Amino acid sequence: ISQSAESLDFTVENVEKALHQLYYDPNIDNKNLAQKWLMQAQVSPQAWQFCWALLSPDKVPEIQYFGASALHTKISRYWGDIPAEQYDSLKTQLFSQIACFASGSRMVLTRLCVALASLALNMMPEAWPGAVAEMVRAFQEEGNVADGRARCLALLELLTVLPEEFQTSRLPQYRKGQVRGALGAEWASVWPLLRQLLRQPDSPGPVKARVLRCLSSWVLLDVPLSESEALVQDSFSALADPELFDTAVEAVVNAISQPDSQRYVNTLLKLVPQVLQLQDQLREAVQSGDMETSHGICRIAVALGENHSRTLLEQVEHWQSFLALVNMIMFCTGIPGHYPVNETTSSLTLTFWYTLQDDIMSFEADKQAVYLQVYRPVYFQLVDVLLHKAQFPSDEEYATWSSDEKEQFRIYRVDISDTLMYVYEMLGAELLSNLYDKLGRLLTSDQPTSWQHTEALLYGFQSIAETIDVNYSDVIPGLIGLIPRININNVQLADTVMFTIGALAEWLADHPVMLSSVLPLVLQALGNPDLSVSSVSTLKKICRECKYDLPPYANNIVAVSQEVLIKQIHKTSQCMWLMQALGFLLSALPVEDILRNLHSLITPYIQQLEKLAAETVVVVLQQVFALIQTVLSKWLNDSQVVEAVCAIFEKSVKTLLQDFAPMVSQLSEMLGQMYSTIPQASALDLTRQMVHIFASETDYFPPIKALFELVTSVTLSIFQQVAVFHVSVGLFLAHGVRNHTSLQTELLPHCADVPSVGQVVQEEGKLLLQAILEAIGGQSSRSLMDQFSEILFSMNKHCFALLTVWLKEVLQRPNFPSSRLTAEQKDTFSQQILRERVNKRRVKEIVKEFTLLCRGLHGTEYAADY
Numbered sequence: 001i002s003q004s005a006e007s008l009d010f011t012v013e014n015v016e017k018a019l020h021q022l023y024y025d026p027n028i029d030n031k032n033l034a035q036k037w038l039m040q041a042q043v044s045p046q047a048w049q050f051c052w053a054l055l056s057p058d059k060v061p062e063i064q065y066f067g068a069s070a071l072h073t074k075i076s077r078y079w080g081d082i083p084a085e086q087y088d089s090l091k092t093q094l095f096s097q098i099a100c101f102a103s104g105s106r107m108v109l110t111r112l113c114v115a116l117a118s119l120a121l122n123m124m125p126e127a128w129p130g131a132v133a134e135m136v137r138a139f140q141e142e143g144n145v146a147d148g149r150a151r152c153l154a155l156l157e158l159l160t161v162l163p164e165e166f167q168t169s170r171l172p173q174y175r176k177g178q179v180r181g182a183l184g185a186e187w188a189s190v191w192p193l194l195r196q197l198l199r200q201p202d203s204p205g206p207v208k209a210r211v212l213r214c215l216s217s218w219v220l221l222d223v224p225l226s227e228s229e230a231l232v233q234d235s236f237s238a239l240a241d242p243e244l245f246d247t248a249v250e251a252v253v254n255a256i257s258q259p260d261s262q263r264y265v266n267t268l269l270k271l272v273p274q275v276l277q278l279q280d281q282l283r284e285a286v287q288s289g290d291m292e293t294s295h296g297i298c299r300i301a302v303a304l305g306e307n308h309s310r311t312l313l314e315q316v317e318h319w320q321s322f323l324a325l326v327n328m329i330m331f332c333t334g335i336p337g338h339y340p341v342n343e344t345t346s347s348l349t350l351t352f353w354y355t356l357q358d359d360i361m362s363f364e365a366d367k368q369a370v371y372l373q374v375y376r377p378v379y380f381q382l383v384d385v386l387l388h389k390a391q392f393p394s395d396e397e398y399a400t401w402s403s404d405e406k407e408q409f410r411i412y413r414v415d416i417s418d419t420l421m422y423v424y425e426m427l428g429a430e431l432l433s434n435l436y437d438k439l440g441r442l443l444t445s446d447q448p449t450s451w452q453h454t455e456a457l458l459y460g461f462q463s464i465a466e467t468i469d470v471n472y473s474d475v476i477p478g479l480i481g482l483i484p485r486i487n488i489n490n491v492q493l494a495d496t497v498m499f500t501i502g503a504l505a506e507w508l509a510d511h512p513v514m515l516s517s518v519l520p521l522v523l524q525a526l527g528n529p530d531l532s533v534s535s536v537s538t539l540k541k542i543c544r545e546c547k548y549d550l551p552p553y554a555n556n557i558v559a560v561s562q563e564v565l566i567k568q569i570h571k572t573s574q575c576m577w578l579m580q581a582l583g584f585l586l587s588a589l590p591v592e593d594i595l596r597n598l599h600s601l602i603t604p605y606i607q608q609l610e611k612l613a614a615e616t617v618v619v620v621l622q623q624v625f626a627l628i629q630t631v632l633s634k635w636l637n638d639s640q641v642v643e644a645v646c647a648i649f650e651k652s653v654k655t656l657l658q659d660f661a662p663m664v665s666q667l668s669e670m671l672g673q674m675y676s677t678i679p680q681a682s683a684l685d686l687t688r689q690m691v692h693i694f695a696s697e698t699d700y701f702p703p704i705k706a707l708f709e710l711v712t713s714v715t716l717s718i719f720q721q722v723a724v725f726h727v728s729v730g731l732f733l734a735h736g737v738r739n740h741t742s743l744q745t746e747l748l749p750h751c752a753d754v755p756s757v758g759q760v761v762q763e764e765g766k767l768l769l770q771a772i773l774e775a776i777g778g779q780s781s782r783s784l785m786d787q788f789s790e791i792l793f794s795m796n797k798h799c800f801a802l803l804t805v806w807l808k809e810v811l812q813r814p815n816f817p818s819s820r821l822t823a824e825q826k827d828t829f830s831q832q833i834l835r836e837r838v839n840k841r842r843v844k845e846i847v848k849e850f851t852l853l854c855r856g857l858h859g860t861e862y863a864a865d866y
Contacts, residue, residue, distance in 0.1 A: 010046040061105040068111030076118040102154035113158040117165040125182040132186035156210040212247035225261040249296035298332040310359040334385035391452040417463035436475040465503035498534035505541035512549035540581040547588040646682035668703035777817025777854040789844040818854035
């Protein structure tokens, strides 16, 4: 396809050539050119002619798919161009095509169903009254058994995509209300069919799975829970079938999560025992390590509890069954294993505890007192469970975790901390006493104790003391007295000890006599680079809150601080905090002491500056860098200051070129801060220079990559434009994955909530998947397989429906992604990937196994080393 005038001749032949170029041409520029041309063809007037021809039975599925997509585009986006007298013939043609493809390509069938759904939405209710009832009748015509099953699946696909197409349709707002009402009225034509198929003993698994998907789709239209009650009950029965489990979970969760469902109290009360009956299945799943099953059952229990706690609390005669549901959710919160490596379920439950507490505390005083009598013990148990879940694993196990897993665990602990702080509002001072008693028993026990247990209890104190005024508490003196008894033999424990002391700084200001118990610990920790953040921030808090009580300790604090500054133990940001801490300290001293201490602190820096006269420019820049950072910390929101700082470094980079290398990491971090605060062209220009000069340098690639990803992410969040996704897919195809994995995984979670991202993922996602599979098939180093797994996992989590279609389409190609694969192996890989929407580690294992098969290495000594 060239860019000449002739290329705009949108004939069947030219479309087929362009599609062949898009799928099979190895040249990325040719692929992009074909993609642009095909997008123009799809919206051209000629599309009405070529789309039907492309659906011919003698065409390959990729070509038929494009024809069906072109039809959908014309109907959904250019409805106004279609004369009213052509509606019925268009409807008849689509029915006919769907019937033809019922036994053909699934991906083409789906696109034709979406096209007919769009037609129905645009015509109903006036131009096509009873549209859904007519669809059901049309596909229930007599035929042989095989034909009947295929037509049944085609009808279910059509009924499934109809509400989905409504959710994403471009109908004007007034029409949306009309059509929603019409669809709601048509539910009466749908649910009896679904129930019949789900209950029929001889219904095959794929039919039942499609029924559940269809139910999931329709309940999102807020159909009354009372009308879908029987189907929801049947969905609970389907949870016992492993093949139907995932779709049944989605159906149940979607049904009970609809805002309107809280009106149907009797139905909700019937569902509580259904959820409680899943407890045996849940325990078996936990014991056998079946994370997917435990995750799914937990989702159901939390959906019922979180969405309807107020309604269920008010049914006082059923208080025991609701309490049983609460205890079931408690089991999910405390599910065995460490998050996120052994389980990913417990985090789902945290919002429920907020909701339940809010609902209890919203009742009038006398009613609230009754509920508190029942639920205060539950929340004390919750605290024990959360602190157990917050415990670090053994040192040996933690050493095997990836940096991503450690970061997820850190965030999880922050979520637990927030929950504990919230729970304090209900439990009050008794919670602190409870924690203190446990810590006291632990530290005075003759039995051996783990540092993890001690750290978790301290973390509980810290979580509350950081945001709640604990000055009145009578247990804090005892806690301060216990801290020196702790055997601090671990960095994580030492960090938590520091942060706990920091959280009690205000209390120490009111009880300065206790400073002598904790200050030596803080000063000792200052010399440990692993405790940099916690020790410096704690000292800063103490110096700020207790400065008038610190003169007796001033000389010692200054001496230790000066020593760690000279030894350059801490990073620049921590050095700035330390200087601030010393500023607070010195401000409370007599003038002569201030001057004497300032002299001793600043003299080394003056001497350094004197030496710089004879040294290189880059060393001067390094020394000035701290000063510029200080200026920026105060004026980061001032665009003129930011522009001036960028100008300084732009000239420096241009002058020094490769000699600027020692400062790449520092400047990349600073640039990221500036652009995140006030995005402006000067920062982008400097970023461009840095990328141009240093991106190819292996030693400096990580900070440059991090800067590029941050700048891209910030820009996208501002403009919500996705041209960069197209660029990234191109770069991904041309240059490999490391540089672009983060961008893909950053964008994919937004394909549902940001329309422009969703559109480009739909248009480009298949190309990205094809590139990933080519790489897994042998086009890339095996060391990159984890990155490919990350993207596949993200696609499966956020674009499941699309990925299902794309995998089938892409893997249908012969000899792709490797000539060594059988059709059965490709099908197994596809099914395994689509099943793993929770367990990232398992996806990595599946990809590694598949790449070995693709390369003919499975079962060899190379595989053993992999």
